[in-house]
Amino acid sequence: MSFVNPIFLFALAGVAVPVLLHVLTRDRIQHATFSTLRFFAKGAKLVVRRKKFQELLLLLLRVALAALLAFVFARPFFGAKTVDTRHEFATARVVVLDVSGSMKRAGLPEALKKEAQDAAGSLTEGQDAAGLITFADTPAIQVPFGDKIAPVKAAADAVTPGYGGTNIADALRKANELLRSVRAKQKEIVLVSDLQRAGWSYFKGDWKLAGDVKLTIRQVKPTDAGSGLGIVEMSAPNSLVLDKQPASIAVRIANYSDQPRNDVDVALWLGGQKADAQKVNLRANGTVAVRFRHVFDTPGDNPGYVVIGSGASTPDNTVYFNARTIPRIPVLLIDGRPSPNPQIDAAFFLNKALVPTDESPFVVTTLAADKVAPQNVAGSSVVILANVGQVPPPVAEAIEALLNRGGGVFFLLGDQAQADSFNSEFGRVAPCKLRQILQARPANGETAESLTRIDFDHPVFEVFSLPHHGDLSLPKFARYWETTDTQLSRVLARFGDIRPAILERRIGKGVSLALVSAIDSNWNDFAYQSVFLPFVHQIVRYLAVQTGQQATFTSGDLLPVPDGDTLKDPQGQTLTPTQTGTKSGYYAAQPGLYNALNAQGQQDFCYAVNGNLTEGDPATVAGDEIAAAIERAPDEMLGGLDADATSAPQQGSEKKDAGLWWYLLAGALALTFAELVVGNKTQRH
Amino acid sequence: MANPGVLDFNVLGRIDSMQLLAKVVVEGFILGLHRSPYRGFSVEFAEYRQYSPGDEVKHVDWKVYGKTDRYYIKQFEEETNLVCYLIVDASASMGYRSAPEGPTKLQYAAKMAACLAYFMMRQRDAAGLMIFDTKIRTVLPPRLRQTHLKHMLAALETTEPGGETNISGPLHELAEGLKRKGLVILISDLLDEPEKVISALQHFRFQGHEVIVFQVMDNGELAFPFTTMTEFTDLETGQKVTVSPEGMKPVYLEELRQFLAAYEKGCGGIHAEYKLFDTGKPLELALSEYLYRRSRLG
Numbered sequence: 003m004s005f006v007n008p009i010f011l012f013a014l015a016g017v018a019v020p021v022l023l024h025v026l027t028r029d030r031i032q033h034a035t036f037s038t039l040r041f042f043a044k045g046a047k048l049v050v051r052r053k054k055f056q057e058l059l060l061l062l063l064r065v066a067l068a069a070l071l072a073f074v075f076a077r078p079f080f081g082a083k084t085v086d087t088r089h090e091f092a093t094a095r096v097v098v099l100d101v102s103g104s105m106k107r108a109g110l111p112e113a114l115k116k117e118a119q120d121a122a123g124s125l126t127e128g129q130d131a132a133g134l135i136t137f138a139d140t141p142a143i144q145v146p147f148g149d150k151i152a153p154v155k156a157a158a159d160a161v162t163p164g165y166g167g168t169n170i171a172d173a174l175r176k177a178n179e180l181l182r183s184v185r186a187k188q189k190e191i192v193l194v195s196d197l198q199r200a201g202w203s204y205f206k207g208d209w210k211l212a213g214d215v216k217l218t219i220r221q222v223k224p225t226d227a228g229s230g231l232g233i234v235e236m237s238a239p240n241s242l243v244l245d246k247q248p249a250s251i252a253v254r255i256a257n258y259s260d261q262p263r264n265d266v267d268v269a270l271w272l273g274g275q276k277a278d279a280q281k282v283n284l285r286a287n288g289t290v291a292v293r294f295r296h297v298f299d300t301p302g303d304n305p306g307y308v309v310i311g312s313g314a315s316t317p318d319n320t321v322y323f324n325a326r327t328i329p330r331i332p333v334l335l336i337d338g339r340p341s342p343n344p345q346i347d348a349a350f351f352l353n354k355a356l357v358p359t360d361e362s363p364f365v366v367t368t369l370a371a372d373k374v375a376p377q378n379v380a381g382s383s384v385v386i387l388a389n390v391g392q393v394p395p396p397v398a399e400a401i402e403a404l405l406n407r408g409g410g411v412f413f414l415l416g417d418q419a420q421a422d423s424f425n426s427e428f429g430r431v432a433p434c435k436l437r438q439i440l441q442a443r444p445a446n447g448e449t450a451e452s453l454t455r456i457d458f459d460h461p462v463f464e465v466f467s468l469p470h471h472g473d474l475s476l477p478k479f480a481r482y483w484e485t486t487d488t489q490l491s492r493v494l495a496r497f498g499d500i501r502p503a504i505l506e507r508r509i510g511k512g513v514s515l516a517l518v519s520a521i522d523s524n525w526n527d528f529a530y531q532s533v534f535l536p537f538v539h540q541i542v543r544y545l546a547v548q549t550g551q552q553a554t555f556t557s558g559d560l561l562p563v564p565d566g567d568t569l570k571d572p573q574g575q576t577l578t579p580t581q582t583g584t585k586s587g588y589y590a591a592q593p594g595l596y597n598a599l600n601a602q603g604q605q606d607f608c609y610a611v612n613g614n615l616t617e618g619d620p621a622t623v624a625g626d627e628i629a630a631a632i633e634r635a636p637d638e639m640l641g642g643l644d645a646d647a648t649s650a651p652q653q654g655s656e657k658k659d660a661g662l663w664w665y666l667l668a669g670a671l672a673l674t675f676a677e678l679v680v681g682n683k684t685q686r687h
Numbered sequence: 688m689a690n691p692g693v694l695d696f697n698v699l700g701r702i703d704s705m706q707l708l709a710k711v712v713v714e715g716f717i718l719g720l721h722r723s724p725y726r727g728f729s730v731e732f733a734e735y736r737q738y739s740p741g742d743e744v745k746h747v748d749w750k751v752y753g754k755t756d757r758y759y760i761k762q763f764e765e766e767t768n769l770v771c772y773l774i775v776d777a778s779a780s781m782g783y784r785s786a787p788e789g790p791t792k793l794q795y796a797a798k799m800a801a802c803l804a805y806f807m808m809r810q811r812d813a814a815g816l817m818i819f820d821t822k823i824r825t826v827l828p829p830r831l832r833q834t835h836l837k838h839m840l841a842a843l844e845t846t847e848p849g850g851e852t853n854i855s856g857p858l859h860e861l862a863e864g865l866k867r868k869g870l871v872i873l874i875s876d877l878l879d880e881p882e883k884v885i886s887a888l889q890h891f892r893f894q895g896h897e898v899i900v901f902q903v904m905d906n907g908e909l910a911f912p913f914t915t916m917t918e919f920t921d922l923e924t925g926q927k928v929t930v931s932p933e934g935m936k937p938v939y940l941e942e943l944r945q946f947l948a949a950y951e952k953g954c955g956g957i958h959a960e961y962k963l964f965d966t967g968k969p970l971e972l973a974l975s976e977y978l979y980r981r982s983r984l985g
Contacts, residue, residue, distance in 0.1 A: 031929060036919040037783035037792070037908055038878045039928050041942035042935050053916075053931040 005183075010075035013068075020064030024057070060680050067673040074666045089149075093130040094186035096147065096177035097121045097154060100170070100195030102138040103557075103617030105163035106318070107196070109225030114194055117220045118158030121192040127151045133180050134158060137173035138166025139558070139614070147180045165557035165592055165613035168201025174632060178211050189215045193628075197221050199621040202628060210634045217633055219625035229319065230259035231266060231310050232618025234289065238323035239298075240553050243331060243363040243543050248295040253308045253321060255292060257284035258620050270294040272306040298327050303553075303608040305595045318618065322595055322610035324553035331546040334382035335368040338390035338418040348388035348414055348521035351529035355538040364542060371418075376400035383409055384545045389416030389520045392427055402431050406510030410545025415483050416520025433507035433516050434485035442480050443499070450478035450526070451497040453504070460494050460506075462540045472536055477528040479503070482519040513545055554610045561588045561609050567598040572611075735759040769812040770829045770867045772896075773800045774858070775843070776875030778820040779923040782848030784966065785907025792903045795966040796874040797843040799901060802974065803872060808836045813869075816842055819857035820849035829869070851923040854879040858887035868895035877902050877950055878923075885953035898959035902950060906967030911939050 005011065099118050105111065118134075125132050132154045133147030144157045170193070177191045191211070195201070197219070211217060235254035242249050251270060257263050263284045270278040278294045298304045304325040311319055333356060337349035344350040349368050356364045369378060371390045379385055379400035387393075390413075393401075401411055413432055415424075421436040429435055442450040452475045458467035466472040474495070484501060491507040494515075505516050519525050528534050555561060563569050569577045572594025579587050590596060590611040598607040738747060738758030748761040781793035790798070800816065807814035808831065815829035816839045825842050827835070854875060865871075871891045877884055877900070891898050913932035920927050947963060954961035964973050 030915065032915055032917045034913070034917050034919055035783070035922050037780040037876065037905065037922055039919060039921045039924075039926055040878065041946065042919075042928070042930055042939045053934055 005076040005078050007076050010072055010077075013072035013075065016068040016072060017065045020061055020068060023064075024061045056680060056683060060677065063673055063677045063680060067670060067677060070666060070670045070673060074663065074670055077663055078666070089185065091129065091131045091149070091184065091186040093125060093188045093190060094132070094147075094181055094184045095121065095125060095130065095190045095192060096133045096135060096180050097158065098141075098173050098177050098191060098193045098195075099134065099136045099158070099161050100138075100168060100173075100193075100198075100201070101136045101161060101163045101166070102168035102198070102201065103163065103165045103613045104168060104196055104198045104201075104620070105222075106165075107224035107226070107228060107620075110196060110222055111163055113222035114163065115159060115161060117194040117222060118161060119155060121194065121218075121220070122151060122154040122158050125151045125154075131184060131186065133177075135173055135177055135180075136161055137169060137176075138164055139169055141169075141173040141176040143176070143180070147184065165617075167614035167616060168195075168198050169204045170195060170197070170201045170628065171205035171632075174211070174217070174628075175209060178215055181215055182212060190218060191215060192218045192220060194220045194222060196223065196620075197622045197625060197628070198617070198619065199623045200616045200619055202623045205628075205631060207631065210632050213634050217629050219628060221622070221625055224620075227259070227620070229311060230257060230261075230620075231263065231284070232256050232258060232318070232615070233308065233310060233321045234615050234618065236308065236321040236323065236612070236615070238554065239325045242298050242304075242325055242327045243546065246297055246299070246361065248297045249325060250293050250295055251306070251308060251323060251325070252291055252293040254289050255282065255284065255310060256289045256619065257287060258618070260286050262286050262288075266310060267312045268292045269309050270296065270306060271309060272296070272304060273300075277306070296325075298325050301327055301329060303605065305608040305610060307595070307610075320593070321612050321615070322554070322593060324595070324608045324610040326553050328546070330363050330365050331384060331542065332382045333364050333366045333542060333546075334374075334378050334385045335366050336371050336374050336385065336387050336390050336393065337368055338371045338388055338416070340370050345523045348416065348529075351521050351534070352386060352388055352414075352538060355529075355535045356542065358535065379404055384412065384542050385409070386412045386414065386542070387428075388414045389418045389522065391418035391420060392423055395427075398427055398431070401428075402509075405431055405512035405514060408511035410512055410542075411514045412541055412545060413514070413516035414521055415516060415518050416522055416525060419483070429487075431509060431514055433488065433491040433505040433514050434502065434518070435487040436518075437484040437486045439481055440484050440501070442478075442482070442497075450480045451482070451499060451503075452476075452478060453495045454498055455493075455496045455500075457492070457494045460492075462494065462537075462544045465536065465540060466533070472533040474533055474537070476531045476533060477526055479519050479526040479528075481525045485518055515541060515545065553608070554612070555590055557590050557593055557611055557613050559590050559611070561590055561596060561598075561611075563588045563598045564600075564606065566601050567606050570597045570599065572596065735761060769807075770869030771803070771807050771812055771814045772817060772829065772861070772865060772869060772871045773804055773814060773839075774817045774819070774861060774871060774873045774875075775800050775846070776820070776852065776854060776873075776877075777818050777824060777846050777849055778852035778876075778878070779848045779850060780852055780876055780878045781903070783905055783908070783922055785905050785912070786967070789906075790966055791848070792876050792905055792966055793846065793848050795964070795970065796901075796903050797846060798970050799874055799903070799964070799974065800872075801840055801843055802970070804836060804839050808833065814839065817857075817861055818842065818846050819854075819861075821851055821853040821856070823857045823860060824849065826864075829867075848922075852876075852878050855883035855887040858884070859890055862887065862890040862894055862896075865891075865894060865896065869897070870899065871896045872899045872901065874901045874903060876904055876908075881946065881949040881953055884950070885957060888954070888959055889957045892957050892959065898954075898957070900950070900954055900959055900961045901964055902947070902961070903964045903966060906965050909943070909965055911936050911943075 097118055099114060101114075105114055122132060122134070128149070130151065131147060131149045132145070132151050133143065134145040134154045134157045135141050136144050144161070145153045174191060174193065181189045181191070189212070232255070233253050234256045237250070237252040239249045239251075253268070255266070255268065265281045266284060268280050268282055269276050277296060280292055280294070282290050282292055284290050292308075294308070304327060305322070306325070307320050307322045309320045335349055335352055335356075337347070339347065340349065341347040353366055353368060356362060356366050367378065367382070371393050374393055374397050376396045376399070379397060380403070382404070385401055385404060405411060411431060413428070415436065417439070419436060421438065424432070425435040454475070456463050456466070456474055458464060463474070466474055479497060482497060482501070482503065485505065488502055488505060491505040493502045493504070494506055495504040497503045503518060505518070507514050519528070521529050523529070552562070561569065569588045571577050572592065577588055580589055588596075590609065593611050593613040596609040596611060597605060598609070600606040735748065735751065736759065738760050742760050746760045748759050751757070751759045775796050777793055781796065782791050784791040804814045804816065811831060813829035813831045814835075816825065816827040817823060818825040825846070827839055827842060854877060858873070873888070888898050888900065911932065913936075916929065916931050918927055918929045951961050
């Protein structure tokens with residue numbers, strides 16, 4: 003820890019003031035005879051003990067307050083620990099080592115250690131000062147800045163690359179901060195990295211090194227170019243409905259070399275078996291997407307991975323996933339207007355769509371609005387309110403509770419809804435409020451509105467994006483509700499007049515969707531269109547599975563292992579929770595499949611962990627480019643919002659230091675308050 | 688004449704104007720309007736009173752009738768039947784005073800006893816004096832002679848605070864020894880267990896005595912004016928305790944309040960008069976206030 007204004011540390015002598023006050027003003031015991039002690043014999047000792055305790059507490063509070071105020075004014079910050087800020091060193095050097103995933107390539111770990119040893123080895127104990135920072139996505143001070151060189155050498159020797167991404171800029175900024183409070187004839191940052199271009203992309207150009215800091219870059223290069231291929235993107239289902247429908251697992255493969263690559267093997271592995279394989283051709287420096295289709299018919303975890311090439315699976319050429327399947331989805335269909343005439347009964351069409359055969363993934367329970375009980379809602383994953391005007395208040399509360407715990411609600415709004423009552427009753431759980439029913443205006447020969455501006459990036463509409471995969475413009479809407487208060491919602495589709503047609507809003511852990519027109523032939527012909535069935539299926543699947551537990555993570559993430567479970571790493575070794583900051587838990591250090599076992603030793607959950615996929619890109623940035631971007635010319639002035647790294651508030655650790663100062667200030671205020679309270683009590687006693 | 692150290696003539700002079708009214712039954716303890724219920728005819732002429740039906744004809748003063756043509760009865764003041772027992776506590780705690788210039792509780796009690804004795808003697812009631820601490824130290828049986836007053840004043844003057852307080856024991860002993868029923872006036876700080884003291888006073892009540900309790904407390908005891916950390920030494924036991932008065936004061940005052948309330952309630956329960964005296968308050972004022980209140984009740 004260092005101090006911005008160390009002169010204020012002299013104020014620490016102020017702790018003597020309360021001590022002196024305590025000594026000078028403490029109670030002198032007087033002696034007196036009294037007629038009887040019978041009236042205070044009971045409480046006398048207690049009162050005296052309490053008073054003594056209060057006086058001692060008051061003294062401690064005052065001493066702590068005086069010390070804390072001195073610290074507050076001295077403005078401590080973390081970084082340049084154990085360094086004498088009054089002493090001028092010959093050289094002050096911070097060694098910054100890249101331990102990102104790209105540094106695991108052949109020859110790089112050894113080169114990293116060698117360069118680090120060289121950087122530290124040229125320093126002289128007693129004359130120079132040094133610190134060591136490693137970085138991947140974020141910088142970490144491995145050896146605090148100090149006048150001891152040996153710890154830096156030792157740490158440099160022990161450094162090992164991990165699986166994280168690369169952020170060079172933040173690391174340099176941290177190093178610059180370490181140097182700012184030290185006096186030295188020469189201040190230097192030595193960066194050892196493969197200078198992966200992706201790692202420099204975070205630099206925004208909003209700060210520069212201090213004028214007296216020199217940047218030395220030692221670029222290391224892999225001894226083997228490797229396969230030159232890497233997976234840069236992966237898409238796999240996180241959660242699936244257990245049915246016979248195939249799911250897609252897609253990866254994007256990049257060819258980093260200047261030569262085209264043909265007949266590259268790409269394989270899908272599931273449960274230890276090769277489930278599928280393809281051969282792809284890649285242009286030089288090009289990418290190609292590979293998609294596997296697979297029917298996941300095993301309930302629960304379906305861990306797997308996609309690997310490039312015919313060799314063994316390694317973190318470099320593999321991406322992991324876990325397509326969890328959930329059993330049949332319980333759906334509660336609340337019918338707001340049951341009718342013997344199917345044409346105007348939404349429940350009729352919805353039931354037909356959801357359960358066309360016995361193999362439907364849905365279990366639908368249909369109840370009239372006035373027959374619904376809260377337990378019906380509680381037992382469902384998805385609730386569809388088909389043209390429902392109102393429900394009993396407990397049911398409305400149950401719907402809100404369902405959303406909060408991660409369920410889904412789908413509103414189909416028709417003539418049973420009254421704007422005022424709907425807004426008051428469902429305002430908190432619906433994605434919009436209602437204003438009025440509109441009639442479609444005939445135009446261009448059309449007598450009704452169609453769905454336009456459909457958000458095909460949304461999981462519900464993804465499947466309709468390709469040609470001949472369902473035409474959502476076919477349904478014609480003659481009547482629909484005009485909506486309001488949609489600021490918090492995402493509009494997934496609009497009518498031709500730009501008014502929202504389908505809206506989505508996240509509420510609690512769940513999702514609420516609304517189609518502002520009823521499934522009713524008087525309102526639209528949606529139910530008569532072939533796209534209706536897949537649309538309803540997509541909606542309900544999405545509502546049911548999108549809140550499934552996350553199964554895919556990135557290395558370094560905290561895995562949500564349930565209490566009582568044990569976690570096995572990809573090699574089958576049992577892990578123990580680790581402490582990082584204030585959080586304790588299981589951190590995924592390396593890519594692979596982690597298994598959580600319950601108390602009985604049975605498989606509970608599988609977590610798929612991938613490294614940073616951008617680390618496969620071997621493209622580099624020139625060291626000169628980095629130096630030119632952040633080194634300051636001798637006569638260069640900083641202006642505007644430009645951050646002088648030596649003084650301006652900075653991100654990352656600077657925020658932490660500012661946080662520390664605020665904590666100290668808050669502590670001083672709390673102590674002042676406590677002193678007032680205790681002092682007042684002591685006076686009165 | 689009485690020792691001026693004990694008998695304060697200024698006090699007596701001011702109290703002289705008061706008329707002591709007896710509330711209840713004790714014969715003789717009435718000043719002024721009804722001085723003594725036993726007006727006799729044997730000792731000393733007292734006054735004339737207009738004849739009223741029922742008076743014996745033999746007491747009519749015929750000479751006056753001859754002069755005034757009205758019937759007057761000749762009355763005499765006889766030796767009273769009232770016997771007053773003044774019981775003074777002289778335990779060590781009675782030697783306490785918070786202000787160096789003020790009286791100790793014993794001095795205050797002695798003055799009070801002297802004044803009361805003087806009044807008794809003046810209205811020809813027999814007064815006796817008992818002084819005790821853990822045991823009975825002095826007993827002067829009730830007499831009516833002027834020389835007896837001198838003896839009582841001398842005894843009060845020479846009394847020094849002694850041992851620990853043991854009120855109930857001597858009181859029981861005295862109650863057993865008093866032959867004639869009369870008025871018992873206990874002057875003490877009552878720093879003993881209230882139940883025991885009340886029990887002893889009840890003993891007097893059983894014997895047919897009227898009981899008046901004058902509790903004498905120092906102003907320092909009542910107000911607890913200490914402000915700094917103090918080591919208190921018990922006057923009677925020598926026990927020491929260190930106290931932070933600011934914190935102790937509420938506890939002390941609450942304990943004291945309960946203590947005094949116990950006496951007031953206990954005395955009420957046995958139909959004994961109870962009055963708390965503060966030595967910081969002038970004696971004549973305190974006595975006057977008490978007598979006035981009593982007269983209003985009577």
